[in-house]
Amino acid sequence: MSLVSRLAKAERANPGKKPWKEVRIEEWGDGLVILLDELPIRTPLKKPIVVPNNKPFLANAIALEWSLLNSAQDALMKRYRTPLTQLAARVVDMHEPNVLTPSRDSTISSVMRYLDTDTLIFYAPTPPEKQRRPNKKTLRELQVAEAEPIVEWLTTVLWPGTKIECNDGDSGFMAAVRQPPETLKVIREWLEGLTDWDLVALEMATLSSKSFLIGARLVAEWSSELGVGGKSWGIEEAAMAASVEVRYQTEIWGEVKDTHDVDKEDIKRQLGAAWLLALGAEG
Incomplete structure (x- = not known):
């Protein structure tokens, strides 16, 4: 039975x-x-x-x-x-795809689509001087400060020599920017080399953070198979990177009880599941 x-x-x-x-x-x-x-x-x-x-x-x-x-x-x-x-x-x-479980190739294609709309690299436009808060950083400044170290790590440690294009609000209409073909090729090959466990961990981290780049950084940092991370950038850092705009807005308007606080812990729970899926015995 x-x-x-x-x-x-x-x-x-x-x-x-x-x-x-x-x-x-x-x-x-x-x-x-x-x-x-x-x-x-x-x-x-x-x-x-x-x-x-x-x-x-x-x-x-x-x-x-x-x-x-x-x-x-x-x-x-x-x-x-x-x-x-x-x-x-x-x-x-995963290797017997069904109505509940997409195939490995389908999963790779699905997470790659997040690159075009990756929330980590969507920068708000610079506000007019009169709209700036005294002694406070703008949303754009906060976004750039959070994103740049992650992108630098990814393009030097994980995918050396690649270039990640941001979606810059100062350029006008914020249509999704396509990444360079060379970058897409390198990332696709990297994804194809992941173990099934790391791939599902990446998918989970990407869905919860709405950012492929945050997911890639977290999984690469802790994966027992990839061996490229220093295990210093974890769940808290990933959650902070994924919630820049929410933190900016709550600082201005305040936190909605049982909404923002619950969401904040829920994203950590989901990122924690991804982290645990990638984590090896060495911790």
Whole structure:
């Protein structure tokens, strides 16, 4: 009997009860598998979720998700309570694309599209002098100060010799600027060389920050496979880079309770999931 069938049967027999007694991690070939009693957690395509041996923190985090569930119904109907499990399943099922899981090539094309509208490099126009706040930086100045170090790192460390074009509000109408063909070629080749785990981590970081460049910096900084980062630029820095305009506006107009504060923590949660997906045993 599959895990899903067992959970469904258990829920019918004992509604609201947790049908497993133990959640544990065991070695499984070249990886780590999370077991509910004796059954491995599986993907929608019924494949066991096997986490690479060099990602023990991820395996433990997935096991914790299942330890905190209260019933079979939680596992079947409340997928939002197991976000890391869903991301890991996405990785495992990626090479058999289905209605829930796009293919690897489709994922690469999807994240690359964010380059054209990357929020990190959309700079607001310089305001007239009379609209400037005394002793305060303009939105544009804040955006440039946040973006330039990230772009410099990417074009010197990760993709040496490439050029990233910004969308400059001082140039007039802010239509999306296409990146140079040489840059797109280098980035595409870099994406194609990523492991499935790093690619899904990048996708998650890109979607949550609305910036491919922020996602690339975070994943490259912490990936156990890429080995190019100093592990000094993390979740907090990525969240700050992704929220320049929001922070600027809340400084002027104030924070809306249960909106801005919740959004601020939610983006950290999503970036944290991406970070954990890329993270290796060395931390």
